[in-house]
Amino acid sequence: MALLTVDRLTKRFEGTLAVDGISFAIGEGRCVALLGPNGAGKTTTIRMLTGLLQPSSGAIRLEGMKPGQDLRAWIGYLPQTPAFYGWMTGREFLVYAGRLCGLSAKEAYARSDELLARVGIGAAGKRRISGYSGGMKQRLGLAQALIHRPKLLILDEPVSALDPIGRREVMTLLGELKSETTVLFSTHVLHDAEELCDDVLIMSAGRLAEGGSLSGIREANRQPMMSLETEGDSRSKEWLEGWLKRLPAGFEAASATPAGARLIVRDLETARRTVIRELADADVRVTKLEVGYTTLEDLFLKAVAHS
Ligand SMILES: Nc1ncnc2c1ncn2[C@@H]1O[C@H](COP(=O)(O)OP(=O)(O)OP(=O)(O)O)[C@@H](O)[C@H]1O
Ligand SMILES: [Mg+2]
Known part of the structure; x- marks a missing residue:
């Protein structure tokens, strides 16, 4: 539902x-x-x-x-850059947030203590927020977002x-x-x-x-892919640049990575044979050749590039 x-x-x-x-x-x-x-x-x-x-x-x-x-x-909400009153203690801040959400004073105190412990800053509840680390502030923000269940x-x-x-x-x-x-x-x-x-x-x-x-x-978006890395010498770089430009049939997409390239392919067996043959012919100094399937990152890059 x-x-x-x-x-x-x-x-x-x-x-x-x-x-x-x-x-x-x-x-x-x-x-x-x-x-x-x-x-x-x-x-x-x-x-x-x-x-x-x-x-x-x-x-x-x-x-x-x-x-x-x-x-x-x-709705409980933790903003991208949460702001706190540094002079308040963590507990005071949560009680204040709870009261703003309509909790009774008794409920607000009980819930604040429960949540401070829950997010792992129970011991710091009586300290001023100005002395909290970034991680502690983020946990306090989470506690605040949860105060009204x-x-x-x-x-x-x-x-x-x-x-x-x-x-x-x-x-x-x-x-x-x-x-x-x-x-x-x-x-x-x-x-x-x-x-x-x-x-x-x-x-x-x-x-x-x-x-x-x-x-x-x-x-739905799973596609075979190959990841290639070379020693980064000038001959390998030159070959890779040219090869990426004239991508042979069977390669759907290719993108340069810091040490080589990532290739999305149609048929893994054919593509693997093609790449290995061409690498050998051009005498490219390969350090890594990996086969696998596309990740969420590949899908993300594709989705963002196409819209
Ligand atoms: N108050 C505003 N006035 C004018 N333009 C705004 C305002 N808030 C956001 N924008 C514009 O709306 C677009 C989307 O911004 P938004 O902050 O929602 O992106 P975001 O996905 O959260 O980005 P980030 O990953 O950087 O946080 C941007 O072009 C931004 O400049
Ligand atoms: Mg944003």
Whole structure:
């Protein structure tokens, strides 16, 4: 069952069509990754979903919500750059957020303590936020988003500002949270999406380039590919440059990588024979030749390039 349904959602700023008539649905209990390059319209979409930005047109519907009801009561939101009052302690901030959401003082205190422990900063709850690290602030932001037990948790790039340790910690936490509530999170990092999500929405230039379950999208777009690396000597480089320009039949797409090329092929056996023969004829100094299947990254690059 769809928890959230978005129909032809559009946002136009003077001169910019930031979100261009996108439609999608989010099923209850799913974890959905919203992907797209810089400026694709992810934050604008999220800000409309959270009720912070008025759409130019289109509709957003949450299952069970009565007409005229405030969307925000159902949604927990962690912005791309969350702002805190540094002079407050973490606990004070959560109680304040809980009271704003309509919790009684008693409930707000109990829920704050429970969530501080839950996100792993229980011991720091009595310290001022100005002394928190980036990872601690992000966890506090997550606790704030969860304070009113939202049906839908929306996170705008929850790990992009963190160092590798903070990132791992927050990713683990998100992995736990996704079994408890419906989650929509945006990210640039495809690896993070693959690790966490059930469904993917790929945005490009305000449009939805691809959407559906991660496994379904992978299956539907799975193509054999080869990855080639050379020593990077001038002869190998020259050969590769020329070869990429006159790509032989049977090769669907090719892109240069720092040490070689990535080739999407029609038939693996034929392509493998062709590449090995040509490499030998040209005496190219190969360091690596790998065969496999396209990844979400290949699909992402294709979806973004075609829209
Ligand atoms: N308040 C605004 N006024 C005018 N243009 C805006 C405004 N907010 C966003 N835009 C434009 O809308 C487009 C989409 O921006 P948005 O922030 O939604 O992208 P994004 O996918 O979140 O990018 P990023 O990955 O960099 O966070 C951009 O071209 C941006 O310049
Ligand atoms: Mg953004």
